[in-house]
Structure formats: structure tokens, C-alpha cells
Amino acid sequence: MSTETIFSADLAGIEVGETAISHVNGADGELAYRGAPIETLVDKPFWQVVWLVLFGDYPNASQEDALRIFMANNSSLSEQELAILKLLPNDLHPMLMLQAMVPIINLDAADRIDGLSNDAHSGLIIASKLPSLIAAKRQFELDRDAIAVDINESFHTNFLLMFNDQAPTEKQIQMLDTAQILQMEHGFNASTFAGRVCASTLAPIQSAITASIATLYGELHGGADQAALEMAQAIGKPELAAAYVDDCLAKKIKIMGMGHREYKVLDPRAKILKPMAQELCDSGDAKAIFSTLVAVEDACREAFNKKGKEIRANVEFYKGAVFYQLGVPSHYFTSLFAMARVYGYIAHYLEFSGNSRLIRPKARYVGK
Numbered sequence: 001m002s003t004e005t006i007f008s009a010d011l012a013g014i015e016v017g018e019t020a021i022s023h024v025n026g027a028d029g030e031l032a033y034r035g036a037p038i039e040t041l042v043d044k045p046f047w048q049v050v051w052l053v054l055f056g057d058y059p060n061a062s063q064e065d066a067l068r069i070f071m072a073n074n075s076s077l078s079e080q081e082l083a084i085l086k087l088l089p090n091d092l093h094p095m096l097m098l099q100a101m102v103p104i105i106n107l108d109a110a111d112r113i114d115g116l117s118n119d120a121h122s123g124l125i126i127a128s129k130l131p132s133l134i135a136a137k138r139q140f141e142l143d144r145d146a147i148a149v150d151i152n153e154s155f156h157t158n159f160l161l162m163f164n165d166q167a168p169t170e171k172q173i174q175m176l177d178t179a180q181i182l183q184m185e186h187g188f189n190a191s192t193f194a195g196r197v198c199a200s201t202l203a204p205i206q207s208a209i210t211a212s213i214a215t216l217y218g219e220l221h222g223g224a225d226q227a228a229l230e231m232a233q234a235i236g237k238p239e240l241a242a243a244y245v246d247d248c249l250a251k252k253i254k255i256m257g258m259g260h261r262e263y264k265v266l267d268p269r270a271k272i273l274k275p276m277a278q279e280l281c282d283s284g285d286a287k288a289i290f291s292t293l294v295a296v297e298d299a300c301r302e303a304f305n306k307k308g309k310e311i312r313a314n315v316e317f318y319k320g321a322v323f324y325q326l327g328v329p330s331h332y333f334t335s336l337f338a339m340a341r342v343y344g345y346i347a348h349y350l351e352f353s354g355n356s357r358l359i360r361p362k363a364r365y366v367g368k
Contacts, residue, residue, distance in 0.1 A: 007364055016188065016359075017196065021053060021347045024187040029265035033185055038268055046155065046177045047071075053185050054120070054347050066113045067124075072151040073110040075128040075158070077136060081105065082146055085133065090141050094335035095217040097137050098130065102210045105129055119205050119353065123346035126209055130342060131155070134335045135162035156180070159339075164327040172326055175276055179322055182269040182315060183337055185344035191215035191222065195345050196352050200359040205349050212345045213338050219256060222316075222341070225333040227256035229320030232292040233330075241295035249303055257317030258300050269315035277321040290321045 008014050023032045031038040034052050041049050047067050051059035059067065077085070084104065088097055107122045116124075136146035139162075147162040156176045160168035168176075186192070195212035199205075216222035235244050248255050281290035297313045304311040323333050 005362070005364075016193070017352070019187065019348070019351060020056065021344070021351060022185045022187050027265075029268050029271075031186070031268050038182065039272065042178045042181050042272055044181070046181065049181050049184065050343050053343050054350070063113075068155070070109075070111060070113050070124060071128045071155055072149070072158075074125045075132050075151075075155075076149045077129060077132050077146070078106055081129075081133075082136060085136055086140055088137075093217075094134055094137055094332050095213065095223075095338065098133065098213050098335060098338060099210055099217075101133050102126060102130075102213065103206050105206065107206070117350070120346070120350060123205050123209070123342075123349065126206060127339075127342045127346065130335075130339045131159040132162065134332065134339065135159055138163050138332065139165070160326065163332075168326070171280075175280060175322055176326060178276060179273065179319060180336075180340035182273060183319070183340045185341070185347065189221065190218075191341065192344060192348050196348055197359045199349050199352050200356050202356070205346070208349050209342060209345050212341070216338055216341065217334060220254075222334045222337045224256040224314075224316035225320045225323070225337060226330045228293065228317045229289065229324060229330045229333065231256065232289045232296065232321075235292050235296070237288060238291045238295035241292055242299040245296060245299035245303060255296065255300060257313055257320075258297065259311045259314065265310075266312050267314040270313050270318060273315055273322065274313070274318045277318040277325075280325040281321050286321065286325050289324060290318075293318060293321060 006014065021034065023030075023035075025031070033041060033049065034056055036052065041052075045064070047064050048058055051057075051063060051067055081101070081104070085097070085101060088100060092100075105126055107125050109121050109125060112121060113124075132146075132149060139146050144165070147165060149158055149162065153161065154173065157168060157173050160172060160176065188196075191212040194215040195208040198208040198211040219227050231244075235241055245255065247253075277290055277293075281287050293313075297317065300311055319337075320330060320333050323336060324330070328336060
């Protein structure tokens with residue numbers, strides 16, 4: 001009896017595994033982490049959401065404190081890590097820098113959290129050092145010394161202080177917390193799946209995270225935030241957006257950040273992030289950038305509506321405007337994405353490694 005082979009060049013619609021970490025309901029525009037709708041999570045403390053994503057439940061007060069302290073105590077870069085980072089070219093993209101540095105991070109923990117596995121500790125050490133790596137690279141890029149971690153400050157306060165060399169406002173910290181919660185986890189996206197493929201070979205967690213970060217770099221995935229912001233800057237003003245969209249559609253050029261592979265209606269993360277961007281981008285260049293992005297989305301929606309299709313901006317489209325107002329240059333946007341999505345990568349590594357099987361799809365041969 002013959003069995004029909006299922007073929008999908010991009011795995012669209014093919015179920016390739018099970019997960020209890022997040023549920024992406026694209027038909028209804030819903031996203032939940034461990035059963036908790038994303039709309040309810042953006043008001044939670046950052047470390048509570050991290051623990052939920054990683055381990056399936058909200059932490060008690062002791063666990064939340066232990067996680068916060070562990071991340072602070074392990075976030076400083078060693079002299080060796082700083083020396084290696086300084087040897088990298090200043091013009092190396094931050095995402096390529098992370099691919100180089102993650103495999104050589106010292107995984108010896110300064111302390112431990114009761115009940116967590118060695119893999120969980122290793123993943124959290126990597127997550128704790130990503131902000132320090134990104135901030136130090138920025139300072140080296142500006143021909144300055146790296147700024148030391150202040151373990152008495154909150155995690156994202158520390159990052160913005162080390163990155164910008166000035167204290168952030170409470171509003172900026174809140175905005176970064178929210179943005180990072182929104183992009184922490186998203187099912188079997190390309191970078192998470194790449195990490196699962198890597199984990200299926202029994203490679204260590206630092207290899208899986210590196211594979212995921214490498215995949216996140218692409219414009220069709222995490223790199224769309226940088227591309228969308230730079231597009232708005234190139235257009236210059238909202239009055240020119242419609243002509244730009246018409247030109248792109250005529251030449252079949254993809255407009256980065258418009259539409260989403262999963263969501264057939266509004267991306268629930270974009271629903272939260274767009275008003276944040278509008279609130280932050282209330283003057284100067286940032287206001288012009290936001291207004292241009294809105295004009296591009298409006299022009300895209302109008303053009304696609306004429307064809308009987310619906311399209312909306314995804315979370316990447318307006319996220320760049322938020323990061324811009326946080327003092328982050330566009331070529332660092334995707335590395336901030338990695339700072340958040342790393343918790344999803346860790347969660348999937350822990351979940352998948354508990355019952356892993358080598359991922360080895362069959363190829364359809366079309367050669368001679």
C-alpha cells in the first residue's frame with residue numbers, strides 16, 4: 001500500500017512538533033505564553049514573565065528574587081570576554097558579533113538557583129550577558145571604554161545606561177520592558193525552529209542559541225525592524241509614502257514589517273506596540289518617522305484592499321520607532337530582539353531536550 005508523501009518547501013501548515021510554551025492563533029490574532037494572553041502579560045513585572053515562559057508557572061516571591069539576583073550577578077563580562085570583543089571589527093554588525101561571542105561565553109555561574117538544571121543555568125548566563133555584550137560593542141564602536149554593570153540597578157535600566165552612557169527615564173524603562181515581553185516568544189518561528197534542529201543533534205545550549213540568533217538576523221525574520229525604520233528614514237516624510245508603496249508593489253519589492261506569515265488579522269503585539277510608538281515619538285525626527293510609518297501602512301492597506309486582500313503592520317514595523325526613541329541606532333535593533341527572544345530559545349531547548357529526536361526531513365530529489 002502506497003503512502004502519499006507530504007511536500008512543503010517552506011513547511012507552511014506542517015506540524016513538526018509539540019510545545020506548551022506559546023500558542024500563536026493566527027486566524028483570530030491571538031498570542032499567549034503558557035496560556036496567558038499577551039495583553040495581560042505586558043503589565044506584569046519582566047522577571048515574572050521570563051520565569052513563566054521558561055518554567056510554565058509564575059514564580060513565587062523567592063523565585064523571582066533569585067532570578068533577578070542571578071541575572072545581575074552573572075551579567076558582567078570577564079576581562080577575557082571584553083578583550084575578545086574588542087578585537088572584533090568595529091563595523092561588524094551586532095548580530096554577527098553575538099554569533100561570534102555566544103559560543104565562548106564563560107558559563108561558570110557566580111551562584112545558582114535552587115531546582116534549576118545545568119542547561120537552565122547556562123542559558124540564563126548567556127541571557128544575562130547579551131545586554132552587556134551589545135552595550136560594550138556600542139561603546140567600542142564609539143571609541144569609548146565599556147561601562148561596568150551596576151548590580152543595584154534593574155536589568156533594562158542597566159542596559160540603557162551602559163548602552164547610552166546616560167540614565168534612562170522611568171518611561172523609557174517601562175517601554176523597553178513592554179517591548180521585550182512582546183517579542184520574548186512566538187512558537188515555531190524560524191529562529192526557534194533552527195535552535196530546535198540544532199538541539200536535536202544533542203548540541204549544547206550555547207550552540208542552539210547561536211543557531212537561533214544567526215537565523216533571527218535575516219530581514220524576513222528579526223531584521224525587519226531595522227529594515228522598516230531605515231525605509232521610513234529613506235522615504236523622509238509621510239507625503240511621499242504612497243508613491244513609495246506604489247513603486248514597491250509595481251516592482252514586486254517586499255515592504256518589510258507589513259503582513260505576517262501567521263496572523264491573518266492584526267498582529268496582537270502590533271496592536272500594543274503601535275500606540276506605544278505614537279506616545280514615545282511625539283516630536284522631532286521621531287515624530288516624522290512614526291508619521292511616515294503610519295502613512296506607509298495606510299497606503300499598503302489601501303492598495304491591498306483594492307485587490308480584495310487585507311494586510312496590516314506586524315510587531316517589527318513600529319518597534320524600530322520605539323527603539324529609536326530609546327537612543328538605539330537601527331543596526332542594533334535586531335540584537336535587542338535577540339535579548340528578548342533568547343528566553344524563548346532557552347525554553348524551547350529545555351522543553352525539546354527532555355524528549356528530543358533528531359530532526360531529519362526527507363528531500364525531494366530533482367537532479368539527473
